[in-house]
Amino acid sequence: MAPRIGPVGEELQVPDKDAKAMVGTEDTPGSKASPNPQKLRPSVFHSIKFFVLCHSLLQLAQLMISGYLKSSISTVEKRFGLSSQTSGLLAAFNEVGNTALIVFVSYFGSRVHRPRLIGCGAILVTLAGILMTVPHFISEPYRYDRTSPADMPQDFEASLCLPSTKALASASSNSSCSSYTEARHLAVVGIMFTAQTLLGVGGVPIQPFGISYIDDFSHNSNSPLYLGILFAVTMMGPGMAYGLGSLMLRLYVDIDRMPEGGINLTSKDPRWVGAWWLGFLISAGAVALAAIPYFFFPKEMPKEKQELRFRRKGLAVSDPPVSKGEDSSSEQSPADSPEKKDNLAQIAPDLTVIQFIKVFPRVLLRTLRHPIFLLVVLSQVCMSSMAAGMATFLPKFLERQFSVTASYANLLIGCLTIPLAIVGIVVGGILVKRLRLGPVHCGTLCLLSALCCLVLSTPLFFMGCSSHQIAGISHQPGAQPGLELFPGCMESCSCPSDDFNPVCDSSSRVEYITPCHAGCRSRVVQEAPDKSQVFYTNCSCVAGGGPVPAGSCDSACGHLVLPFMILVSLGAALASVTHTPSFMLILRGVKKEDKTLAVGIQFMLMRVLAWMPSPVIHGSAIDTTCVYWAHSCGRQAVCRYYDHDLLRNRFIGLQFFFKTGSLACFALILAILRQQDKEERTKATIPNPGLQQQLLASEAKKEPEESRV
Numbered sequence: 001m002a003p004r005i006g007p008v009g010e011e012l013q014v015p016d017k018d019a020k021a022m023v024g025t026e027d028t029p030g031s032k033a034s035p036n037p038q039k040l041r042p043s044v045f046h047s048i049k050f051f052v053l054c055h056s057l058l059q060l061a062q063l064m065i066s067g068y069l070k071s072s073i074s075t076v077e078k079r080f081g082l083s084s085q086t087s088g089l090l091a092a093f094n095e096v097g098n099t100a101l102i103v104f105v106s107y108f109g110s111r112v113h114r115p116r117l118i119g120c121g122a123i124l125v126t127l128a129g130i131l132m133t134v135p136h137f138i139s140e141p142y143r144y145d146r147t148s149p150a151d152m153p154q155d156f157e158a159s160l161c162l163p164s165t166k167a168l169a170s171a172s173s174n175s176s177c178s179s180y181t182e183a184r185h186l187a188v189v190g191i192m193f194t195a196q197t198l199l200g201v202g203g204v205p206i207q208p209f210g211i212s213y214i215d216d217f218s219h220n221s222n223s224p225l226y227l228g229i230l231f232a233v234t235m236m237g238p239g240m241a242y243g244l245g246s247l248m249l250r251l252y253v254d255i256d257r258m259p260e261g262g263i264n265l266t267s268k269d270p271r272w273v274g275a276w277w278l279g280f281l282i283s284a285g286a287v288a289l290a291a292i293p294y295f296f297f298p299k300e301m302p303k304e305k306q307e308l309r310f311r312r313k314g315l316a317v318s319d320p321p322v323s324k325g326e327d328s329s330s331e332q333s334p335a336d337s338p339e340k341k342d343n344l345a346q347i348a349p350d351l352t353v354i355q356f357i358k359v360f361p362r363v364l365l366r367t368l369r370h371p372i373f374l375l376v377v378l379s380q381v382c383m384s385s386m387a388a389g390m391a392t393f394l395p396k397f398l399e400r401q402f403s404v405t406a407s408y409a410n411l412l413i414g415c416l417t418i419p420l421a422i423v424g425i426v427v428g429g430i431l432v433k434r435l436r437l438g439p440v441h442c443g444t445l446c447l448l449s450a451l452c453c454l455v456l457s458t459p460l461f462f463m464g465c466s467s468h469q470i471a472g473i474s475h476q477p478g479a480q481p482g483l484e485l486f487p488g489c490m491e492s493c494s495c496p497s498d499d500f501n502p503v504c505d506s507s508s509r510v511e512y513i514t515p516c517h518a519g520c521r522s523r524v525v526q527e528a529p530d531k532s533q534v535f536y537t538n539c540s541c542v543a544g545g546g547p548v549p550a551g552s553c554d555s556a557c558g559h560l561v562l563p564f565m566i567l568v569s570l571g572a573a574l575a576s577v578t579h580t581p582s583f584m585l586i587l588r589g590v591k592k593e594d595k596t597l598a599v600g601i602q603f604m605l606m607r608v609l610a611w612m613p614s615p616v617i618h619g620s621a622i623d624t625t626c627v628y629w630a631h632s633c634g635r636q637a638v639c640r641y642y643d644h645d646l647l648r649n650r651f652i653g654l655q656f657f658f659k660t661g662s663l664a665c666f667a668l669i670l671a672i673l674r675q676q677d678k679e680e681r682t683k684a685t686i687p688n689p690g691l692q693q694q695l696l697a698s699e700a701k702k703e704p705e706e707s708r709v
Contacts, residue, residue: 045296048218048304051115052226055210056233058122058290062203063237064244065129065283066094067391069196071245071410072276074396079142079253079273080135080188081630081637084393088619091392092612093193097200099607102208102600114209119294122287124202129284131195135188136277141254144263144271144501159501160523161493161516161540182633219304235422238391242414244282245395249274249407264525264534267405270502270552270640274406367598371672372589376582377605379446379665383575384610386658389618389651390417394568396622397651400642401464402564403555412565420569424576432580439588440677442581443670450663453574456567457659460652463564465557467644471512471541473628489541490519498631500640504553505542511553513628513640518542575659578666585669621650 044050069076073087082090214230215223252263253273265272368374394417398409431437431445495516503518504511512518519540524547526533535547542548590598625646626639 045293046298046301048214048222048226048301050293051217051297052214052230054290054293055118055214056230058118058287058294059206059210059230059234060237060240061283061286061290062122062125062206063234064241065125065280065287066199066203067238067241068245068279068283069094069132070392071242071395071413072249072274072279072406073392074399075249075253075274075276075406076192077396077638078271079276080139080185081632082189083636083639084396084619084622085616086189086619088392088615088617090189090192090196091615093196094200095607095611097197098204099200099604099612101201101204102604102607113299114205114213115294115297115299117205118209119291121202121205122291122294125199125206126202126284126288126291128195128198128202129280129287131198132192132280133277134191134195136253139184139188141257141259142273144265144269144273159499159514159516160536161490161495161519161521182635185632217301217303222304235425239414239418239422241279241283242395242410242418244279245276246407246410246414248276248279248282249405249410251275251278253277264550266551267407268403268551271500272405363597364601367590367601370590372669373586373598373602375665375669375672376585376589377602379450379578379662379669380582380602380606381609382658382662382665383578384606385614385617386575386655386662387572388611388614389654389658390568390572392615393618393622393651397647398561398565401555401644401648402558402561403552404558404561412561416565416569417572420573421576424573425579427573428577428580431577432584437581437584439585440670440673442584443666443673445581446578446585447663447666447670449574449577450659450666453571454656454659454663456571456574457652457656460564460567460655461649463557463560463567464644464648465555467627467641468553468556469508469510470628470641471510471517473513473641490517493517493519500630501550502552503536503548503550505548506553507543509553509556512541512548515539515548515550518546518548520546520548575662578662618651618654621654622647625650 069091073091076082076090077084077087211227211230214226218226250267251274252258252265253275255275255278267274394413395406395409398404398412399406404412428445428449432442435441437445493516495514499514499516501514502511503515503520505518515523515536518536519542520536521538521540522536524535524537526535534550536550537546539546539548586598586602622642623639625642627643628639628641630637630640
């Protein structure tokens with residue numbers, strides 16, 4: 001999202017002259033240019049309004065495909081046996097390619113054919129989305145009971161307590177390791193990492209070039225409106241990504257190659273894997289369709305003149321605003337020339353790539369030495385780290401903590417959290433504009449919003465419950481004993497170590513990893529019109545022998561999921577209120593000639609310090625709460641069970657830590673702003689005329705700069 005670097009005045013000379021020539025030709029009496037209908041009715045691809053429409057749809061689709069992986073992160077973990085740290089790194093790789101190239105996009109500026117380069121980036125995003133689905137097609141069909149032989153139903157006798165299961169399990173385990181080797185696993189993971197990197201690279205030119213193109217060829221009064229429409233539409237992209245994930249994860253992963261006998265799984269079963277790959281195909285198709293018009297837009301188009309007719313339709317036509325704008329720009333250029341001599345944005349088109357790389361660190365250090373800029377960026381890094389971790393792992397947290405399906409978790413985030421975050425951004429902008437907040441009041445608004453966000457996150461530590469007992473893995477003081485109730489109840493069983501087919505004894509709330517671990521020797525399927533339910537009977541480790549239903553035990557605090565999400569969403573809205581006022585602090589706190597680079601540096605630092613490391617940090621913290629890991633061919637795979645109390649405390653604790661850091665930064669910003677404001681008032685009330693003359697002389701020297709924040 002770094003802004004384009006390049007002289008706006010030089011870039012607009014050609015379209016402005018063309019537009020002025022066209023206006024002069026039409027207004028000249030006796031001119032013969034009017035009979036040409038092509039000049040009077042330009043193509044739709046010469047309309048900046050149509051470009052705004054196309055770019056809104058493209059950015060919507062691009063953000064949808066970029067955020068879709070976060071909605072299906074737990075499903076990808078189960079399908080390919082990934083830890084949360086690895087899946088967090090996979091989600092962060094979207095930012096690697098983007099961050100590496102964003103500075104060079106600023107260098108190229110308007111040298112390239114921007115619409116065509118946007119279209120090429122969108123095509124690359126499409127190819128990356130298709131590449132992301134390749135692991136599904138090159139992998140074997142998903143077997144939710146890996147110990148079952150191929151000629152039997154997947155969760156039938158292989159998971160029961162039978163003496164012959166031992167030889168059966170060892171043979172099938174060896175065949176599984178021979179068919180799904182470590183090399184194939186590494187290839188699948190490598191393909192996904194490559195696709196995520198290309199997804200970030202393809203998205204590099206889309207937003208910066210689109211914003212600069214709109215700003216260059218729209219009327220000066222229309223540009224804020226167009227950019228507001230653009231951002232309003234694109235902010236719906238992440239919400240649509242979670243909505244798409246909610247729909248796709250209701251479908252079975254192998255919907256294109258279902259087994260003959262069907263499956264006896266429901267979406268609430270912990271072994272359920274949804275059709276994660278289908279969402280990437282749909283999103284890639286949407287990006288491809290949105291990319292087509294960009295290959296027909298011109299490199300430059302006449303500057304929009306509609307605002308002049310809208311504002312002055314009752315006045316004479318002899319005073320065109322185009323000429324007025326040109327005159328004003330020509331009048332400002334001599335006065336601005338002394339202060340633009342050190343402006344990297346102005347001299348960039350005259351530099352080579354090597355010279356640009358040499359000049360950039362100097363401007364970067366000069367900008368980072370500004371205390372307000374540095375503190376605002378650090379506060380935004382904390383907020384972005386919180387948002388990145390929440391967006392990546394909140395669906396998984398809801399699944400584990402409250403026993404909800406992946407589809408329902410995505411639906412809650414897409415319908416509650418994302419819309420309220422958008423509302424928070426809009427409210428922050430309205431408050432800054434309507435109340436005309438200065439720097440001190442902007443800092444106060446940010447501090448109050450961050451404080452309220454921190455207060456709302458405190459009850460989240462207590463909204464949850466402990467893990468239920470898992471036989472052979474966890475035992476809670478005061479809980480009903482599991483295997484200890486019947487010592488030796490499964491001695492005659494040869495249970496496979498890597499099998500996972502959980503059953504729940506609802507009377508004692510004890511969960512067993514497989515029916516074999518519960519000593520179950522028979523299986524009953526209860527047919528129903530909509531779905532079939534599997535029960536296991538003759539269980540020697542269960543009081544009364546059963547029956548026990550297949551699937552994990554439900555959480556005892558599932559009713560808290562809605563209050564939890566309401567607090568999370570309100571906190572996200574309050575955190576989003578700080579977006580616009582903190583952005584205004586940056587724009588008003590750096591030199592005028594460094595504003596363009598300051599915004600670019602801001603987004604680059606947010607990517608490097610927040611969006612890249614935060615998912616990995618959150619994933620590593622989640623992995624430390626695992627109490628039972630699955631193993632595949634001798635390597636550690638996906639986590640089957642977590643300690644719910646540790647998971648809640650560490651996940652919410654990380655969020656609390658980043659919110660506290662943001663609050664501390666805003667407090668320092670407000671203290672510095674008040675101190676500067678106090679010093680300026682003290683200097684203004686000094687009665688000594690000699691000192692007043694010195695102050696006036698010093699203020700005259702500082703006129704080329706922005707006023708101190």
